[in-house]
Amino acid sequence: MAPLESVRRRSGPQARRxxxxxxxxxxxxxxxxxxxxxxxAPGNQLNAADMTLLNGVRLAGLWEMPAGQxxxxxxxxxxxxxxxxxxxxxxxxxxxxxxxxxNRLGTTLPTDPTAEQKGWLSEMQEARGTQFDQIFVTRLxxxxxxxxxxxxAVRASTRDPIVRKLxxxxxxxxxxxMQMLESTGLVRWQQLPPAAMPPxxxxxxxxxxxxxxxxxxxxxxxxxxxxxxFLAALGxxxxxxxxxxxxx
Numbered sequence: 001m002a003p004l005e006s007v008r009r010r011s012g013p014q015a016r017r018x019x020x021x022x023x024x025x026x027x028x029x030x031x032x033x034x035x036x037x038x039x040x041a042p043g044n045q046l047n048a049a050d051m052t053l054l055n056g057v058r059l060a061g062l063w064e065m066p067a068g069q070x071x072x073x074x075x076x077x078x079x080x081x082x083x084x085x086x087x088x089x090x091x092x093x094x095x096x097x098x099x100x101x102x103n104r105l106g107t108t109l110p111t112d113p114t115a116e117q118k119g120w121l122s123e124m125q126e127a128r129g130t131q132f133d134q135i136f137v138t139r140l141x142x143x144x145x146x147x148x149x150x151x152x153a154v155r156a157s158t159r160d161p162i163v164r165k166l167x168x169x170x171x172x173x174x175x176x177x178m179q180m181l182e183s184t185g186l187v188r189w190q191q192l193p194p195a196a197m198p199p200x201x202x203x204x205x206x207x208x209x210x211x212x213x214x215x216x217x218x219x220x221x222x223x224x225x226x227x228x229x230f231l232a233a234l235g236x237x238x239x240x241x242x243x244x245x246x247x248x
Contacts, residue, residue: 046105050163053154054102056147057170058109061095063117064088064140070124071136080133083180087140094173101166137186144178145192 064087071084102109113121120139127135151174155167181187 046107046160046163047158049154050158050160051107053150053158053163053167053170054098054105054107055110056150057094057098057166058102059114059117060143060147061091061098062110063113063121064143065091065095066121067124067136067140070121071132074128074132075136076129076133077184079184080136080186083184084136086180087177090173090177094170097169098166101162104162105160133184134186137181137184138188141178141181141187142192144174144181148174148178 066088068084068086068088068091072081072088073084075081075084099109112118124132124135124139147170151167151171155164155171158164158167
């Protein structure tokens, strides 16, 4: 039985609907091409969230490596050139890690950026000077902000040790990249999309804050709720990015 078919049988109708929505968002509403890989690893417990992380990390590398190379060559400021070169280099390392993880899990990964990501690269190719610097920092900072909560959610809930290790590795890279992008001084903080939290968690934190009580571990939130909230956050982030670049 193919890996994804196995996932569908275990996840149930509701999880399948969530998986379809997630893959559509990550693929820019286009199919995700992939290459054949090894047979699935014994005891594979991949679910929709695990596949979202694997595909998301792979897609990030496919467009952020060339974006970083572009910044290293045509960035107006020295810092943007330095950041672009380092992000491109680090994504090369992370891309190898996600490919190795996928091979061990017996699943396939995208081989091309999405149509949306290709559009961002075209946008950068046409930009010059300070306009390029702003587009580069804005696009990558928002993109890293999108994948960051996915990494945390998968790390907290995955049953697969390979995915868990990849989440730890990706978390280090993405956090480092956000700090580098912020060091350029070009991040427009007031125009970044607000953080999205699952309703149950945000309600408990607000209640604790009002009561002046210490905030401890919260009760679990269903995977479906987490990913539906994340989908809403993606839409908000995309709108915020458009507004930032329009104003620049």
